[in-house]
Amino acid sequence: METHELFHTIHQLSRTLTKQVNETLHPFGLYSAQWAVLFVLKTKGAMPQSALCEYLAVEAPPMTRTIQRLARQGYVQQVPGEDKRVKVIHLTDKAHEAYPEWEKAVLTMNDRLLEQVPWEQRMLVQMALHDWLGKMKGDLHE
């Protein structure tokens, strides 16, 4: 079996998915990277920017940009922390109010994309990929 093929499929899937999310959120003026941040803040609550980076496994610079944009749109507020270096990111009331609509659109889209895929298969693949990722990251620190 070709490892090339496998990796190519993963890339293609990733690109197709972001494309779908972007299309879905276009009516709300949001992009996929912004949605990822909004989702984490809604489900985990306010947190420092660095925690968002770690959670989403994204470097600091792209996170700065995404958050500044969300702030410009009034969906997020950067509150200085006790440690004056950190900025704690909060969802605004405006974001909390609009969130259910966003979530509904994304969930509907997600379900549509995988509706033909049995639940156990999703579970199996999710566990396998997560496991691979862990092993790769582990390798890199050896």
Next chain:
Amino acid sequence: METHELFHTIHQLSRTLTKQVNETLHPFGLYSAQWAVLFVLKTKGAMPQSALCEYLAVEAPPMTRTIQRLARQGYVQQVPGEDKRVKVIHLTDKAHEAYPEWEKAVLTMNDRLLEQVPWEQRMLVQMALHDWLGKMKGDLHE
């Protein structure tokens, strides 16, 4: 189970993989997008730019850029086709000569990343993901 998690894992894997390929090819002055093109040309032979796009599932503009860069580096030649609109992309002798080294580096890296993953599991996941992709693409054209 959260679809969010699954999609997030796929994105993260995709990013980790391109990062690895970029690191691996850095000594040769090549980037992951270029490698994808070189690999297809080596295994499938010369083909029009549009065929490369279709094969790699990438839009025309990024392909133009990647190919122009490869041409600048002398790894690829754009030969006008019978149809004067098409440009047939050929590997140069320089590319053929260097290819084995590139391939060895990438294959070694690929194997290292998945060495702990049993062969059948790779196969299963590859088939599942490919199947999903097909279903998604199918959906979009309904």
Next chain:
DNA sequence: TCCAATTGATTACTTAGGTAACTAAATTAT
């Protein structure tokens, strides 16, 4: 204590991909 190293965030610049609008060549239809 005070200097050195670390950490959180930003800025500048890069790769990688996407859409929209365009040109030139080829094909189809009237």
Next chain:
DNA sequence: ATAATTTAGTTACCTAAGTAATCAATTGGA
């Protein structure tokens, strides 16, 4: 046969993520 449409490729501009370098605040060690 010519006008209309389609196709291959490019240009301009966008999102998304990465590295390198920098700044300010904090922490640790001599």
